[in-house]
Amino acid sequence: MKKLARWGLAAFVGLFLCLCLLPSAGMLAAPAEEAVGNEHLTAMPALQNADGSWNKSYFSELSSWLSDHIAFRHELITLHARLCGALFGTLPSEDVVLGADGWLYYADTLPDYQGAGLMTERECWAAARVLALMQEYCQERGAQFLFTVAPNKNSLYPEAMPARYQRSGAAGNAQRIAGRLEEMGVPYLDLFALLGGQEQTLYFRTDSHWNTLGAALAGDAISSALGKPEDPFWGQPYQTAPTHKGDLYEMVYPAGDLLEDDAVFDRAFRFTYPNGLRSAEDITIRTQNEGETGSLLMFRDSFGNALYPFLAERYGAACFSQAMPYNLTYLEREQAGTLVVEIVERNLRWLVQRPAVMPAPQREDASAGWQADGAVEAAAAAPSSELEGYVEVSGVIRCPAMDVDSPIYLRAGGQVYEALPAGEGECPFTAYLPAAAAGQPLELAVSCQGVWQSCTVALEAAE
Numbered sequence: 001m002k003k004l005a006r007w008g009l010a011a012f013v014g015l016f017l018c019l020c021l022l023p024s025a026g027m028l029a030a031p032a033e034e035a036v037g038n039e040h041l042t043a044m045p046a047l048q049n050a051d052g053s054w055n056k057s058y059f060s061e062l063s064s065w066l067s068d069h070i071a072f073r074h075e076l077i078t079l080h081a082r083l084c085g086a087l088f089g090t091l092p093s094e095d096v097v098l099g100a101d102g103w104l105y106y107a108d109t110l111p112d113y114q115g116a117g118l119m120t121e122r123e124c125w126a127a128a129r130v131l132a133l134m135q136e137y138c139q140e141r142g143a144q145f146l147f148t149v150a151p152n153k154n155s156l157y158p159e160a161m162p163a164r165y166q167r168s169g170a171a172g173n174a175q176r177i178a179g180r181l182e183e184m185g186v187p188y189l190d191l192f193a194l195l196g197g198q199e200q201t202l203y204f205r206t207d208s209h210w211n212t213l214g215a216a217l218a219g220d221a222i223s224s225a226l227g228k229p230e231d232p233f234w235g236q237p238y239q240t241a242p243t244h245k246g247d248l249y250e251m252v253y254p255a256g257d258l259l260e261d262d263a264v265f266d267r268a269f270r271f272t273y274p275n276g277l278r279s280a281e282d283i284t285i286r287t288q289n290e291g292e293t294g295s296l297l298m299f300r301d302s303f304g305n306a307l308y309p310f311l312a313e314r315y316g317a318a319c320f321s322q323a324m325p326y327n328l329t330y331l332e333r334e335q336a337g338t339l340v341v342e343i344v345e346r347n348l349r350w351l352v353q354r355p356a357v358m359p360a361p362q363r364e365d366a367s368a369g370w371q372a373d374g375a376v377e378a379a380a381a382a383p384s385s386e387l388e389g390y391v392e393v394s395g396v397i398r399c400p401a402m403d404v405d406s407p408i409y410l411r412a413g414g415q416v417y418e419a420l421p422a423g424e425g426e427c428p429f430t431a432y433l434p435a436a437a438a439g440q441p442l443e444l445a446v447s448c449q450g451v452w453q454s455c456t457v458a459l460e461a462a463e
Contacts, residue, residue, distance in 0.1 A: 074254035081252045089162070093252045099160035104248035106208040109152040109346045113161070115168025119349055121404045124173065126421035127351040128180030129407070131341070133420060135186050137328050137358050144338040146225055147181065148189040149174045150210070150218070150303040152345045153203045156196045173348045189225045191218055204260050206246030209303055212263040213238075219310025226338055228294075228314045238263040271312040280305035285320040287312035297336035299326045301344055311340070324350065327386055328358035355394075355422035355430035357386045363409060363416045379444075381459040384432055391438035393459065396425040399446055406447035410457070413440035 049055050084092050091098045097105040111117025119127070135145040154161050155172070174192065181188045195202050195214060202214030210218065216233040224230065242259035249258060271289040285308060296311060296318040298304065308320045319334045331339055343350065379395030393410065408419040408429045419431035429444075438459075445454035 078253045078255040091252050096248050096252050097162065097165070099162060101160055102205055103157070103160035104206045104246065104252070105154050105161060106152075106248060106346070109154055109208075110165060112152055112172055112346055113154045113158070113167055114165060115170045115172075117173070117346075117349075118170065119173050119176070119352075121176075122421075122427065123349065123352050124176045125180050125405050127177050127348060128184055128186065130351050130356060130420055130422050131181060132184040132186050133361060133418070134326070134328060134339070134341070134356055134358070136361060138331065138339050141331060143331060143336060144187075144226060145341075146187045146189060146222065146338075147341045148191055148218075148222060149348065150301075150342060150344045151192050151195060153208060155192065155345060157201070157203060172345070174345050177348060177351075187225065189221060191221065194218075194221055204244060204246050204262075206249035206258065206260060207244065208246075208248055210306060211244070211260075212265075212306055215303075215306035216263075216265070216310055219307055222311060222340060223314045226340070231314070233265055233267065233310055237266040239266065240264070269309055269313055271309070271318075280308070283322045287315075287318045287320075289313060289316055289318075292316045294338065295334065295336045296338045296340065297321070297331055297334045298340040298342065299323070300340075300342045301347065303344055304342060307342070325354040326356040328356055329387065352422045352428070353424070355420045355428075357384075358420075358432060359387065359390060360410070360417035360419060360431040360433055363418050365411070365414070365416045379442075379457050379459055381438055383435070387432050389435055390432045391435050392430065393419075393433055393438060393442070393457075394423045394428065394430040395444075395457065396423075397427045397429060397444070397446060399427070399448055399453070401448040402427070403447045403449065409445045411443040411445070411454075412437040419444075 047055055081091055081093070084090055085098050089098065095107050097107050097110070099105055131147050138145040151174070154167075158167055161167070178188050178190065195210070195217065198217065200213055201211075202217065203210050213234075220232040220234045240261045240263055242261050243264075244260045244262040245258070246260060249256060270291055271287045273286065274288050275286050277285060281302075287308075289312065292313070292315055294315045294317075296315040298308070298311065298318065298320045300308065300320055300322060302322075304320055304322070308318075312318045312320075315338075317334075317336075319330070319336065321330060323330075326341065328339075330336075379393065381391050381393045384390045384392045397408070408421055410417045410419055410431055410433065412433060413436065415437060417431055417433060417437075419429040421427075421429055423430040442457040442459060443454050444457050445452050447453075
């Protein structure tokens with residue numbers, strides 16, 4: 001019996017060692033691992049740097065490379081995720097939440113869902129003000145403007161969310177910004193009410209985005225809001241086929257082969273790609289449609305991957321850009337008569353963190369009422385690489401009594417400009433000023449309890 005036990009122990013140890021060595025040994029024969037989903041695999045490190053010096057981080061970089069390229073890595077990750085889901089009802093990935101009936105949710109949406117990611121009242125006002133200034137820029141050039149928000153999946157379909165995540169009953173960032181936009185007269189299309197009022201499921205179960213039906217309905221609504229002739233895709237005949245692999249599914253089950261059904265409309269698209277197309281992920285996509293009129297510029301995110309064809313079908317020429325921050329000079333570059341801005345709910349704070357690139361609008365000089373009592377914590381200036389002949393001036397305001405809805409004015413060379421209430425830090429501002437004006441003494445003013453207070457801005461050269 002003892003001999004048998006020793007043989008059994010030896011066999012167990014041998015099997016354990018073989019299993020441990022299998023992934024490493026498998027690298028000699030298994031094909032190289034490919035990136036899936038949002039993965040970025042580590043490149044093979046070099047012993048020497050570009051200048052000929054030895055790479056002191058070689059072994060740590062080699063360790064990262066081995067971790068990313070070990071054989072059967074995706075299969076092991078998938079097995080681990082399936083075991084965790086089956087045994088504990090959760091996933092090892094910090095980025096994905098496992099819901100009921102196989103539904104997957106993006107963890108980045110949890111702050112919105114639980115009310116922990118609420119923007120301050122100042123941030124909501126500032127986001128709306130940025131959009132209002134973008135609209136003003138468009139109007140001065142005879143162009144239409146429209147803003148819309150793609151809802152987070154769990155904002156529309158909370159039923160499958162795990163019970164441990166309590167949904168907030170407070171108004172979310174999108175709803176609060178929408179209220180400010182209404183006050184400022186900025187055109188806003190509410191997709192929450194539209195998409196949430198449909199019987200069909202308009203988002204993928206294993207993806208963070210809407211499906212083709214959801215994109216079609218959103219595209220119809222945007223076209224209608226812009227005054228295009230009614231020619232809806234919604235309600236038209238379509239076929240379904242298992243063609244879509246969810247982005248969240250790929251993140252947690254990289255070796256999985258599940259495909260979700262998606263719609264393909266019987267009605268064919270007529271637009272073409274004058275510059276070709278590599279994928280819907282291209283930073284810039286241009287389309288033409290000889291059967292339509294008008295020109296469109298759309299700043300979009302990944303929700304635009306499925307959305308853009310339904311808008312391209314309605315315009316003679318269209319440009320869909322994922323560039324961020326938004327560069328308003330693209331309006332002239334594309335000779336566009338319409339600008340649409342689409343952003344997903346979870347990223348609304350980007351509106352005040354990534355200021356749009358546009359010349360600061362001029363304002364009437366009302367400095368007679370300014371009182372020198374405000375303060376700027378820090379400010380810097382640098383020539384703009386985006387706007388020739390302009391200087392980017394940015395900083396942070398330190399004024400606790402500043403009104404929530406106070407614009408930010410800069411006076412230079414006898415001219416007053418309005419800055420974007422956006423940038424880095426708390427209570428930021430950014431303004432693109434003509435180089436000649438930025439070289440003059442600069443004064444900043446904000447409203448504090450209804451009184452305009454100002455201070456001189458000492459600029460430092462930006463790094």
